[in-house]
Amino acid sequence: MTTANDVLDALQSAFPGAIQEFRVESDNRLWATVDPNKIVEICKFLRDEEDFDHYSGAAGVDKIDEDLFEVTEILASHGAHPVVALLKVKTPRDTPSVKSLTGLFWNADWYEREIWEMFGINFEDHPGLYPLLLVDDLVGSWPWRKDFKGYPDYNTNERVLEKINPDGYAEYKISPTEAEIEAGTVPETRPEYPTFREREIMELETESEMILHMGPQHAIVPGPFMLDLRVDGERVKKAYLDVGYIHKGIEKILENRTYIQGIPITDRMCYLASLSNNEVFCGAAERIMGIEVPERAQYIRVILEELSRIQSHLLGTGEFLSLLGGATFSPFQWMILDREEIISCIESVTGARINHSFVRQGGVRNDLPDGFAEMTRSALKTVVDKTNEYKELLLSDNIYRKRMEGIGILSPEEARRFGLSGPPLRASDTPYDMRREDPILVYPDLDFNVISRKEGDSKARVEVRLDEIIESCHIVEQCLDQIPGGPIREKVSKKIKPAPGEAYYRVEDPRGEMGIFLVSDGSDKPVKVKVRGPVYAYMQALPPLLEGAYVADVVAIAGSMDACTSEVDR
Amino acid sequence: MVLSTIVESITDFVVQEPKISGLIIGLIAAAIIASVINVGAMGVVWLERKVLGDMTNRFGPCRVGTRWGILQLVADAIKLFTKEDSIPRGADRPIYVWAPIVACITTMLVAAALPWGALNIGGVVYPLVAVNMDISAFFVEAALSLMAIGAFMAGWASNNKYSMLGAFRGMARMVSYEVPMGVCVISVAIMAHSLNIVEIVEAQSIWYIIAQPLGFVIFMIALVTDLGRIPFDQSEAEEEIIAGYVTEYGGIRWGLLYFQEYIIMLLGSVLLVHLFLGGWNGPVIPVISILSPMIWFLMKMILVLVFLIWVRGSLVRFRIDQVTDLGWKWLLPLSMVNLVWAVAVGVYFA
Numbered sequence: 001m002t003t004a005n006d007v008l009d010a011l012q013s014a015f016p017g018a019i020q021e022f023r024v025e026s027d028n029r030l031w032a033t034v035d036p037n038k039i040v041e042i043c044k045f046l047r048d049e050e051d052f053d054h055y056s057g058a059a060g061v062d063k064i065d066e067d068l069f070e071v072t073e074i075l076a077s078h079g080a081h082p083v084v085a086l087l088k089v090k091t092p093r094d095t096p097s098v099k100s101l102t103g104l105f106w107n108a109d110w111y112e113r114e115i116w117e118m119f120g121i122n123f124e125d126h127p128g129l130y131p132l133l134l135v136d137d138l139v140g141s142w143p144w145r146k147d148f149k150g151y152p153d154y155n156t157n158e159r160v161l162e163k164i165n166p167d168g169y170a171e172y173k174i175s176p177t178e179a180e181i182e183a184g185t186v187p188e189t190r191p192e193y194p195t196f197r198e199r200e201i202m203e204l205e206t207e208s209e210m211i212l213h214m215g216p217q218h219a220i221v222p223g224p225f226m227l228d229l230r231v232d233g234e235r236v237k238k239a240y241l242d243v244g245y246i247h248k249g250i251e252k253i254l255e256n257r258t259y260i261q262g263i264p265i266t267d268r269m270c271y272l273a274s275l276s277n278n279e280v281f282c283g284a285a286e287r288i289m290g291i292e293v294p295e296r297a298q299y300i301r302v303i304l305e306e307l308s309r310i311q312s313h314l315l316g317t318g319e320f321l322s323l324l325g326g327a328t329f330s331p332f333q334w335m336i337l338d339r340e341e342i343i344s345c346i347e348s349v350t351g352a353r354i355n356h357s358f359v360r361q362g363g364v365r366n367d368l369p370d371g372f373a374e375m376t377r378s379a380l381k382t383v384v385d386k387t388n389e390y391k392e393l394l395l396s397d398n399i400y401r402k403r404m405e406g407i408g409i410l411s412p413e414e415a416r417r418f419g420l421s422g423p424p425l426r427a428s429d430t431p432y433d434m435r436r437e438d439p440i441l442v443y444p445d446l447d448f449n450v451i452s453r454k455e456g457d458s459k460a461r462v463e464v465r466l467d468e469i470i471e472s473c474h475i476v477e478q479c480l481d482q483i484p485g486g487p488i489r490e491k492v493s494k495k496i497k498p499a500p501g502e503a504y505y506r507v508e509d510p511r512g513e514m515g516i517f518l519v520s521d522g523s524d525k526p527v528k529v530k531v532r533g534p535v536y537a538y539m540q541a542l543p544p545l546l547e548g549a550y551v552a553d554v555v556a557i558a559g560s561m562d563a564c565t566s567e568v569d570r
Numbered sequence: 571m572v573l574s575t576i577v578e579s580i581t582d583f584v585v586q587e588p589k590i591s592g593l594i595i596g597l598i599a600a601a602i603i604a605s606v607i608n609v610g611a612m613g614v615v616w617l618e619r620k621v622l623g624d625m626t627n628r629f630g631p632c633r634v635g636t637r638w639g640i641l642q643l644v645a646d647a648i649k650l651f652t653k654e655d656s657i658p659r660g661a662d663r664p665i666y667v668w669a670p671i672v673a674c675i676t677t678m679l680v681a682a683a684l685p686w687g688a689l690n691i692g693g694v695v696y697p698l699v700a701v702n703m704d705i706s707a708f709f710v711e712a713a714l715s716l717m718a719i720g721a722f723m724a725g726w727a728s729n730n731k732y733s734m735l736g737a738f739r740g741m742a743r744m745v746s747y748e749v750p751m752g753v754c755v756i757s758v759a760i761m762a763h764s765l766n767i768v769e770i771v772e773a774q775s776i777w778y779i780i781a782q783p784l785g786f787v788i789f790m791i792a793l794v795t796d797l798g799r800i801p802f803d804q805s806e807a808e809e810e811i812i813a814g815y816v817t818e819y820g821g822i823r824w825g826l827l828y829f830q831e832y833i834i835m836l837l838g839s840v841l842l843v844h845l846f847l848g849g850w851n852g853p854v855i856p857v858i859s860i861l862s863p864m865i866w867f868l869m870k871m872i873l874v875l876v877f878l879i880w881v882r883g884s885l886v887r888f889r890i891d892q893v894t895d896l897g898w899k900w901l902l903p904l905s906m907v908n909l910v911w912a913v914a915v916g917v918y919f920a
Contacts (some may be wrong), residue, residue: 168659169763212731234735234890320582323809325886326800333626399801400886551735555809 002029002081007050010313019186022294026203028082029504030436032384036089040099043073043087043284047104051080054432055105055419058504059517059530060115062093066144069096069121069460072517074504074532078416082437086504086517093245093434100126107419118144119255130193133244133569136271140187156401200228200394210234212551220323220555223565225539231551239546241553243539254529259285259361259496262526270567272312275305275346276509278359281529283440285361287503291490295506297363298441299483300349304480305507306472307346307376310383312440312510313472314339314464316562317390320462323559324403331390338386341379347373361496363489371482380473387469389481394462406456408545411456415544418541422534423464424561427454434508445482448475458560466560497524509534533567599700609746611832612643616775617872618832618879625883645805646825653821658729659816665727670819670826673720677833679713684840685768688850695863697768705765710841711748711755714796715832718744721798721805724827734833735872736814738889740805743795746897751792753905754785757912759847767841771849779846781915785908786846788901793838795893796879798831801885802893839874843867847874 004024011032012019022035034042046052056074068090075085089098100123101108110132112123117131120142131139138151140310161173174188200211212231216224230237250269254262266281267274280299286293293301313504315480343353348369358365367511394400394528410420415428425432431452433445451467453460498520506515512534519528538561546554584591588602617630623630624867635641638781656665685699703709718740725737759765762773795802806814843849852866852900880918888896 009852210731221813315727321886326803328622328626328883329886330625330627330883333628337627347808391822397886399888403889403890433677501708531860550889550891552804552810552887 001081002050002083003027004083007046008032010050011042012249013047013382014049015042018042025503026386026466028084030083030085031225032085032503033088033090036091036098039073039087039089040101040104041141043104045073046085052083052085053080053416053548054078055101055107055111056084056513056515057517057532057536058108058111058115059528059532060119060121060144061519061528062119062144062146064093067093069093071115071121073101073230074515077436077498078432079437081539084438084504085282085507095279097124098122099124102126102381105419106417107540108124108538110536116141118544120145129191130196130199131244132510135244137196140190141185143249144270148335149183151185163412172570176538178568189366196226196240196242200230201483202239203230206232209237220558222319222563222567223569225565225568227542227554229546229554233525234552234555236546236549236551237545241320241539241543243565243568246566246567248566250570251529251531252414254281255526258340259498259522259526260494261361262529264355264357267357267570268566269533270509270511270535271354271566272315272564272569273308273509273511273514274354274356275301275308275350275358276507276514277455278357279305280505280507280509280516281518282359282361283507284497284503284505284516285520285526287497287500287505288501288518288520288564289492289496291362291492293363293441294490295442295484296486297490298365299479300364300368300488301359302441302443303368303476303483304346304481306476307342309510310469310472310476311339311342311346313469314342314383316466316510317462320559322563323399323555328483330394334386335390335433338383341382341481345372345379360489360492361493363405363487367488368483368549372407376476376480380476384470387466391463391466394459394466401459403556404408404551404560405455405457407458407553408560409455409457410541410545413454418536420464420512420534420541422509423468424461424538424541425462425512426450426452429454429458431566434506434513438506440505442509446478448478458556461560494522497522506532511535511536511564511567531567531570534568535563535565535567536561539565539568577810579893580658595702600678603681603686603700603733604678606686607677607833607836608829610836614832614836614875615643615829616640616856617875618882620915621879621885622631622711623877624792626891646672648824650825653822655823658920659727659913660825662727662729665745666818667823669720669727670823670830672723673717673830674826674833676713676716677830677837679716680710680834680837680841683709683713684837685771685849686840686846687867690854690859690862697788697850699768702768703766706767707755707759707770709765711752714751714834714838714841715744715748717796718829720827720830724819725805728815728818730818731818733815735811736807736817740798740815742890743798743804743893743897747795747892748899750788750901750905751796751831752900753909754789754792755845757785757905757909760909761916763916767844767849771851774848774851777846777848777851782908784904784914785842786910788905788908789842789846790856791896791901793842794813795876795897797835797838797878799878800882800909801888803887804890804893805830807887809881835875835878839878842874843870 006562007030008022016040018038019032020037023031051253052075054076056076059072061070071089088361091098097424100112112126113129113132115121116129117134118125128541162169165171169395176426180186184355209232212229214227215221216226226242247305250265253265262281263278266277269277314335318332318345321329321334347353352356408429415430427470431450433450436450448471451464451471453464500520500522504515506513514534517531518526519529522526542558547555620630625715631639631642634645661898683703685697688695688697720742722737725733758770758778764770764771798805816824819827845871850863850867
């Protein structure tokens, strides 16, 4: 099996002198600072020769002390080897510019757009640097820079100018005050680009085409995002996606909170996966601090995360079915009922139903209560029985199969190219699971299968989720049998101050690869937190997937992705 | 004494002024029909909420009007009547305003020609029908297909993309399903040697569900399509096009369009009972023999209604191209087969 050292040796022999600094953290983590001029060649070499075909994301860091910006490209492989390569590129702060990787990796597009709008780092050769998450009014303030002074206060109603346009609709414009301009909270120059609406209207070809909005408020969307379809009758010609309607700036908020204070904030990234979000945030800090979690705490984390996966999949599948058959389609409500039992089990440990804030750096908050094992076992039994029933029901429903089979097919190559992870990727014949690839906690000791399907259509994606529910039940049962006694939290000082350093930690969220890139400078607050969420990749892959589908199939395709908008925007 | 005088004077009046008395009787019948179907449709809405609630593990209405929630519909109606009436700026006003009214008028047309049960007085069965036409089956079929006009008007006039798509979908669906449905009605008429629904019911010594099961299945599917209920509710698929042709409607205008669907559901199940389930035919129940046909009729009707609600709770929606496929490629040829069967069997037994 290839290790980080092998990759480093290959890189150094292929590009002598291009690796300016390097650090081999473990067998599967390689950190390297590379020559900015050679980043594209190095990534091409890694992709073609060393099987790094999974572009996992990119993170920008503002090193204001060194007068530098750092862009870290995160590369991994779809199952060929477990090495994650983190390649850093440095660029001066006054004229920040980095070479774009969009030519190599299709999904680099959104990650680079986000870094551009947040830091103002230009990406050379990027096909369209438009803002992704920010409102057009705010572009140019570069909010993730460390010298960012804050936005002007746009909440004051008196400053809103309402103008009726020729079509009879009101347009709103908010102007900053003189004081704010002087204070430097309003950028002097703004980048020029066509807005989202202008870009899509430019592409209208014939008279019979129209733009059909699905969102930001629409029955199919799991949270607010804009899905605009250019349709000709019932056929979708092209889809346009705009996110950022609930951008909360969680990563920026985390930079201003201590490590303990940050935990409740991570809950809010996705309310269905709050335990995994806690885990990934705490795990990254643990990597930097170099602490090993007590075994009992590891088991407790695994149990709760798997339970959380079960409830997330139950709700996701149920919601999706209600999209196909209306809110009155009965299985939805029955899944909610099953989910209730799982939620009660989690609640008995964490005391919360949605936002748990349960995982701590070095362990967990509290121990399992008495009788937890029996309660959970009986709940799991119900869930397994009912899930098998749902599978049978969906398999025997001809209308359901007619709607789902062969819809939104993702070939394995496409799914990998889009950077997907989790159930949609596994439904496309790629058994890629972080629990196997990048083992954390006690997962290596547990016996479980990675569920995958060959078809890659909407039906396969739902089937993978239902099978994963059963597999997770199996994992939890094993944990309940094996869990040892002992402490539940390593001794960590109340004021957590990790040593200067950085870590990339990833877990298998209910929806796929959830990673956090954490940079610490030795203080009690992180310097940079970058969240690499799975739904971000789903959303990016949606427009090409929807091309040529019927309007009704948009629901069947988008719904089968089980997206969580809150996590995309963060 | 007084009563007999009144009866006498009324009889005199009817004999002297046949036209005026006919008008008065017609108006009274219309009023009775209107109240019967409206109250009936309220019952259907209540039934649907309760049955669907049970299927999806809820209680359904249970607060307003005893623990059975009988007055929920009244509360809803009060809410709808008192809501603000707003018309979108870009709407085609006259068509927008008339669409719900047209939709309701067509349902009344259907209701006029349908028998609403029967009474058994002294061994003779008297059907309760407002207008006993010779071609009532044909008339009902024609009036049912007019229903799509109201929906299309609503979708067209709203000046909304979702409404427009919903209206187009509704039209495409109507065109592909009215034909097999009509052929099924013709098959029934051929077997009964009559187009009059009362005579069709009387001719069913064997229910036509047994005599032509294929026709029953096709008619059932076409009926669900006509009603625009899941799995055939493409014209108002909430998850795709918000609410389809009713997207821009609010208040009591929306209420009328919504209520009209339930009236049609009631009328459709009455039609199905008459054409295939033997109408009010059934063994005479002793003691209450006068109500016996009525009881059989209502029982069958409620059975059909519960079946329709059951379908809604357990199936997912078709795509619009699959709907038209099913209509043209399967139901139409099969309904022709059924027609041939009806002719052959009809001739053999004649």
